[in-house]
Amino acid sequence: MSGEDNLLKLVEVEAPDDQDYLLQDQVGFILRKAHQRHVSxxxxxxxxxxxxxxxxxxxxxxxxxxxxxxxxxxxxxxxATVKGVIDRLKARGLVELSKHEVDKRRLLVDLTTEGRDAIDRLIPLAREITRETLAPLSAKEIATFTRLLAKLA
Amino acid sequence: MSGEDNLLKLVEVEAPDDQDYLLQDQVGFILRKAHQRHVSxxxxxxxxxxxxxxxxxxxxxxxxxxxxxxxxxxxxxxxATVKGVIDRLKARGLVELSKHEVDKRRLLVDLTTEGRDAIDRLIPLAREITRETLAPLSAKEIATFTRLLAKLA
DNA sequence: GGAAATTCATTCGTATGCAAATGATATCAA
DNA sequence: TTGATATCATTTGCATACGAATGAATTTCC
Structure with a gap:
């Protein structure tokens, strides 16, 4: 390799490097991962x-x-999304649908008795899910994080 | 309303109320909304x-x-997910696939020239996306939030 | 060396998530 | 009142996202 080549290589290596875009540091990418972890x-x-x-x-x-x-x-x-969700809950008997008496465009949704029993039973598990999701943070960090996350959402 | 009724109502209102589960305060729900906002x-x-x-x-x-x-x-x-993503990028000529010479199980993926040009062009826009996503926060809040979010992800 | 376990990739099925188009109904305004 | 607009719901099409099952190839370990 000639002296000129070495010089050229040094210049390239030390170039400003517009490549300093790190996917793993971008908030969108981390948000997606945090969301994935919560769903899991x-x-x-x-x-x-x-x-x-x-x-x-x-x-x-x-x-x-x-x-x-x-x-x-x-x-x-x-x-479009809520329709699918409600359809599946209806198929399982957890919600029931009825037509609005006055405004015929509206489709009313309500819990069935089974739906109410189910959600009452699940609430304690949901509290535990929130607790476990936030487990990597201290109590003070949880307060800070929740406040800032809410500002973003 | 009788005195007994008033008493009864007071008791109900002040009952421990296991209902104090507020969906909109749960980290999972807010994470989902923040992620939605970012995608938008x-x-x-x-x-x-x-x-x-x-x-x-x-x-x-x-x-x-x-x-x-x-x-x-x-x-x-x-x-399963990555396969679909790569298939669509391949169909658009942004990546190309080849077989690994030694390990015949592996499918190698690489950028095409068009793919490299595209990502180089998009990086500045991506920086702006990150900036806009974090716009509701101050510089100090961004540092704190990113640190805590990374701990959760 | 060869059986067992692991890894890589694919396929299927189910569930969001959203844009766009459509149809039915309701509201607003000229 | 009626014509324009807005709202509610549905449908279609496309793109993640992931569990589970499958098949092919490799690695491990006895």
Whole structure:
């Protein structure tokens, strides 16, 4: 290798390196991984319901009968997604559907007795899921993290 | 309303209320929403590539040719998911596949020239996506949040 | 050397997640 | 009142995401 070649190589190696984009440091990538980890913890405690299905039941428990669309808004799901979730909960007898008497566009959703029993039973497990998800953090860190995460969401 | 009724109502209102499970305060629910917001910001800047597709290209840029499975490990995707992502990138001519000469099980993936050009062009947009995702936080909050999020992921 | 265990990749089935198009109904406004 | 607009729900198409099953190739270990 000639002297000129060595010089050239040094220049290349020390170039500003626009490559300093590290995927593993980007917030979007880490958010995706943190979300994956949570879903995995969820599944290990509640195997027969997905987080979106649980969210639908938990929110219905809070607000009672609502329209499908309104429920979607409350649990951050678009109309197409919430339909699938509700369809599967209905197929399992956990929610029931009825038509709105006045506004014929609306499809009302409510918990069945089985649905209410199920969500009441699952709430303690859900608390444990939250606890385990946050286990890597101290109490003070949990407070900080939750506050900042909420600002992003 | 009788005095007994008032008494009864007070008792109910002050009951321990195991209902104090608020979906919107649970870390899993907020994580899901924060992730949704990020994906939406991503799509507004990079419309013709999804975050997983971008992740695959960005990681290939870092590490060069690897096996499909190894790439999946690096970007936190299981084998079934990474296959679909790579298939779509291949169909668009951004990556190319070849068989490993020695280990016949392995399918090697690498960027094409077009793929390298594309990812080099997109990196600046990705920086902006990260910036916009974190925009609700101050510089100090960003440092704290990123550190804690990484502990969870 | 050869059986057992492991790894790599593929396929199938199910469940989000969202954009876009469609149809039915309701509301608003000229 | 009626025509434009908005809302509610559904459907289709595409893209993750992952468990489970399968088959091929490799590695381990006796």
């Amino acid at each position: 913890i969820f599944a290990s405690h509640i195997g027969d319901l997905t987080p979106p299905q649980f969210a639908a039941l938990a929110k219905l428990r809070d607000v009672g009968e609502t329209s499908q669309n309104q429920l979607g808004t409350l649990i951050a799901m678009d109309a | 910001i991503f799509a507004s800047h990079i419309g013709d590539l999804t975050p997983p597709q971008f992740a695959a290209l960005a990681k290939l840029r870092d590490v060069g040719e690897t096996s499909q499975n190894q790439l999946g490990t690096l970007i936190a995707m299981d084998a």
